[in-house]
Amino acid sequence: MLEELSQLQQDGLRELQAMAGSAELPVWYRTYLGRKGRLTDVLRGLGKLSADERPEAGKRGNEVKQVLEEAFLRRQDEIREAELQASMHSGAVDVTLPGRPVAPGHLHLSIRTLRKIRAIFAEMGFQVYDSPEIDTDENNFELLNIPPYHPARDMWDTFWVNDQVVLRTHTSPGQIRCMREYHPQPIRVILPGKCYRYEQITPRSEHQFFQVEGLAVGHHIRLTDLIGTMSEFARKMYGAERRMRIRSSYFPFTEPSIEVDMDCILCRGAGCRVCKHTGWLEVAGAGMVHPVVLRNGGYDAEEWSGFAFGMGVERPAMLQHGIEDIRYFYNNDLRFLQQF
């Protein structure tokens, strides 16, 4: 019997070593160590042995079992590892092949930019107020302190529907509408929207564009609040390192009027083509709401003050993305729009 056991161990180890793949592992196990396997078979003969042979044979049987079990586990690990390696080897792909296409949609760049601007002002408590794109001469000009034939009208080339009605040349008529709706409540709104100007379409000018107007009316609104709000905006929009410059300007509906500049984001103030070699880029035109405009909006100019600002939407997008031709915006070439 001892010989039989040795033979068994030897056969088992040999076959284990010769094994080609993991599929044979269970077969081997059944053959040698299973309930009906060869070891069980041999050990069934124990009963026929004499009492003094039996302990040694039993002990030897256990040893063989243990040796084969251990060898099996080792070999199993080996084979599985080899097979894993082989499968990884054969499963390698050309990683330079393109991925399966995903076809995402894209927001229009103007809308994306508007969202950014809106989010920044929302944090400061400015909410969106909507007003129509076609408005009266009264709202677009007269109530904003711009009477007919006034020199200030030269600042806007206007599309006319008739003597009383224009395509809004700026979002400012919304100021009047908003004040008339909200008074005598304080106001903090932005008015984003499409505007129109009678301009030929060139790389630098469009007859249709977006603007964002801002309006704050309260009992203690100061010019320094306006400067603070604009700086906050510029730093969030263009980077915390931006330097601001405030200069005096003229708008008929604000008094005092200012222009908010920041150092050029391309040349950092050194002077380049984009900033026309001044080192500065215009962020917004702004000012304290003119008392006449406040009164036209229904607010007592003795009790209330306010600031207003206006800025373009395409221009910041052009600066941020290196776009040199404004016509891309409303040509709707998807090869352009899909880049953003």
Added chain:
Amino acid sequence: MALRVPISWLRDFVDVPLAPQELAERLTLAGLEVESINAIGAQWDPQKIVVGHITAIAPHPDADRLCLCTVDYGAAAPLTVVTGAPNLTALLGRGLPATPLKAPFAMVGAELIDGHAADGRTLKLKAGNIRGVRSEGMVCSEKELGLSEDHEGILLLPPDAPTGMPLNEYLGDHVLEFDIKGGFAHLLCVHGVAREAAALLGTPLRSDVWRVGGQHGHTRSPTPPFMALEIADPQRCLRFTATLVQGVRIGPSPFWMQQRLVRAGMRPINAVVDVTNYVMLELGQPLHAFDFSSLRGEQGGGRPLIRVRCAHPGEGITTLDGVQRPLDEQMLLITDGGGAVGIAGIMGGLESEVTERTTDVLIECASFEFLSIRRTSQLLKLRTEAGDRFGKRLDPERCAAAGMRAAYLIHDICGGTVHPVQGDVYPRPLAPQAITLPLDFVHHLLGVPIPRTDVVRILEALEFRVEGEDPLRVTPPLHRLDIGIPADLVEEIGRIYGYDRMAPTLIEDALPNQRRNMRLDGTERVRDLLTGCGLDEIITYSMIALEDEARLHPERQAVAPEDYVALRNPLATERGHMRRRLLAGALGTARDNLRFLPRVRMFEVGRVFQPRAGAVLPDEPLRLCAVMAGLRQPASWHSGRDETPMDFFDIKGVAETLLDGLSLGAIEWRPGEQAAYHPGRCAQVSVGDTPLGAVGELHPRVAQAFGLGAHPVCALEFDLEALLVLWQDGHQMTPIFPHPPVYEDLAFIVDAALSAGDVQRLIAQTGRPLVTDVRLFDLYQDSRLGEGRKSLAFALTYQSLERTLTDQDVAKVRARIVKRLEHELHAQLRA
């Protein structure tokens, strides 16, 4: 308005201790925006380009058109240069003029602009032989010095130009080029800019030029002895002054004046015209010079007469530019006894023009109501420097002084005598109004407390009169017609004090009530859902051509123009109307893109414009439009070349995803008819009673009319207003089932005319609550099914919140469904 101010001219009135760049920066911050600085002579090497004295001119031995100039340039020995300049060769034989002949002299090695090239390239001057004579430098033309394009002759300098002085020291300058915004006529002149500079720098302002008349003891009278003056329309003409200079000899203006005019952007003409332009640039007051002898009296005889009146019906005038112009009765004219001699404030007439033969010059210096001038200028489409200035509300106060300044400049240059009486009709002299300015108003509006002393200093520097402790009583100077309220004063204080010195603050007022903007939120949700579906957002022009609208009809039926908002002044006829539908714009965009791309999937959210009877303004409802056309799959090596185009179900899938994402409630899809769409492939979509719009494939003829023939073109048009009313942003969660579902497929043979939607609805209804999803997965038609029959196969999902369903549970529900479909739809369950 553009304004060019040479700093050398500015220095007549104010000391400028700053570099030009610094001055420009200060002025810009104070509201006088300097767009650029033109450095004249910066490129002239001071060692090599100097004032030269031509001490002799001799003929060239070998060339008639050349001469040899001996030039003293301050060095020990003079040099000889060869030149062909006509204004020097002309002197050959005639000899040198009595006064020293001076010219810019460039030595060998100097860098000059190539006088013969058109592109402004420079060259380095070399010594050389010209026809056998050695030339050791050059006398220069204006072009070679970069002063102008003039290369006709040598630039001759005044006789007193110091020989040997570096030319950039003698002629160099910086010209500030301003863009003055708004109606600030008082800033549109050298003296006006000087006043600002003086206030900013805290240096004194020299204003003697304003007091020329007083210095010479002149008097003013509405009835001067030499003529009659009459303002027939005192609303439109605020003041009229007439200054007479007699016995003048008109030649060219002096060198210094020409240099200043050129630097300020004007062309020298003759001494009198140049003086009027010079005074306009210096003091801001436009002037007009008449040949006094050409002015007629009443009925053509007697003392000359000037009457300022509006045009008579049918009256016209031929202006200086030779154009005959018809006028209307609100246009103001300058007339003499014989008729119109000029359009007031805009342009003179041809007949009374000053010429070289004029001996008596009448200087008109008047003031007009600015809106009237602008109206005339706009209606006549006639823009002039004078009209632009008068159109910016110029004060009448400066007329008399400017007239005197001009008269004495003419006297200095052309001789003659200035008549001791200046004609001056000034019906209602300006009365300055004091403004009460409490100091805390300044503080509250600006946000910074500016000390009283600074406030007073600033206002006084700008020539305001300041009285009182607090509040201040501030009287604006007469030239500041733009100042009327305390806020105007605050701006003056703020801009001179410097906005850059003010520390930013944030609003301290309480935050106003915040309210949710559902329209905006809803619109943004629609954008997100559609981009999530893979659509690109486009924004097309709001202005459209009616013709394109007609293309949306398969028979090209013309649209009714009264349905559209029309523009009175369109950019082009194809942009003459405002859109009332987004589809045409989107189709044009699709066509343009399909030239480059195999597929387009895009949408636009925007307003359309609908005139309303009896209302001033149109309606502007928000609309949504999507267009999809071309290949369904983006090209890829994974799937090979899949050429399947998108069809109705692609856009329907997008519409379903959109509507599902908005949780509007049960959506109804009905076959619909819409002129632009394929009659068999168009659905009307609604929620309850609210129609949302159409989804479908375009009518092939419409697609073709837009140049989109190749593939089916899918479109969606929704009324976003209707959709936003329904949108609550309040989707209620549907339960998530904890137990495994049972899936089962059921196929029914039904009448081919029956819509799949109806069958599906009945299954879902009957299967409630255990059937949680019914989805069509196969549609099959075959003659074996029987004539006019089709098979619809549905995948059903059975689920319960309480337990795992058994076969019996499912069988019971299935039996109910089958029975109901057999009964109500004559459907037959396929084995």
